[in-house]
Amino acid sequence: MQLVKRSYAGFMHALANLGPFEKLTHDAKHHDPYGWRRWSASLLAIHDIDRMIALGLPWWNVAATREAETFLHARTGARVFEYGAGASTVWLSQHAGEVISVEHHEEWHRRLRPAIQPFAHASLWHRALEGTAYIDAIMEAGGLFDLIVIDGRRRTECLTRAITRLKPDGMILFDDSGRRRYRRAIEQCGLSEHRHFGRSYCVPYPDFTSLLRD
Template sequence: MQLVKRSYAGFMHAIASLAPLEKLTAEARDSDAYGWRRWAASLLAIHDIERMIDLGLPWWNVAATREIEAYLRAHPNARVFEYGAGASTAWLAHRAGSVVSVEHHAEWHRLLMTKVGGLGNTRLLHREFDNDAYVGAIAEAEGSFDLIVIDGRLRTDCLDRALPHLKRGGIVLFDDSGRRRYRKAIEDCGLTETRHYGRSYCVPYPDHTSLLHD
């Protein structure tokens, strides 16, 4: 499966520079973020952090993204904690009061620092995921959060550790929530799940993102 995904991503990167598709991407930047044109352009940006940031998109389910944007619009000073950094980090930084994101991959962390390190409201941590430093980074960040994003490694452990740090009325975004290995932790966490399934950025197939709330 990983070989298929890498081959798919390589193919999309190869054709993204073709003139008609470059035109699509250029036009998509100013189109509806939740419309088909922006979504189609995101397919060309899979695993391409620069293209994704340029498009202004996170790699989540489209409907879940719309719901989170509405939530952040209603909470403009929201504190956000994110497990697993990426284009979503930049997307969140432009909509939230502050963002703390933890990333386990050192090379990816260095690349992201060049993309989001200059944003004054964003703190990007690097912590190894094979010990408590990664899962426990949310305690290191201190305080409680309006939004907690779980989109990295050790997701069930992260969910368990995150819950005491979620503000009343806050939301946990749990990406790829349809995977069997995550279901029990989500169902037993004590929060209500709104499970979005369908069109998702970067991939040509429907996928899941769940929003957990009280």
């Protein structure tokens, strides 16, 4: 399966470097981020962090992303914690007042630092996955958060921690929420789930992102 995924990503990257598709990516930046042009361009950016950042997109379900943006814009200076850094960290930094993102992969952390550096209100932490340093990073950050994103490793444990650090009117964004190994934790977490299924950035098939609230 991993070989198939790598082959597919390599094929899309090769297409992205062809003239007509380069133009698609360039033009898509000026169109609705939730429209078909931007989504189509994101397919060419799968596993390409620079292209995703340039498109201004996180790797989530499209409808869930729109709802998350509306949520953040209704809260001046919204405070965000994110498990699992990526293009979403840049996107969050463009829409929130404070962002703390924790990443377990050291090389990926180094790769992302230059993209986060322009945002003085954003912090990118590296914490080892072993032990509790990664899942307890939200406790280390202190305080409560308007939005908590769970899109990294050990997601069910992260959800348990996140619930204790969520503001009363806050929201948890749980990506890839259709995966069987996450369903019980989500269904038993005590929060109301709005599970989005459909068009998602970077992939040609429909996928899940859930928004959890009281």
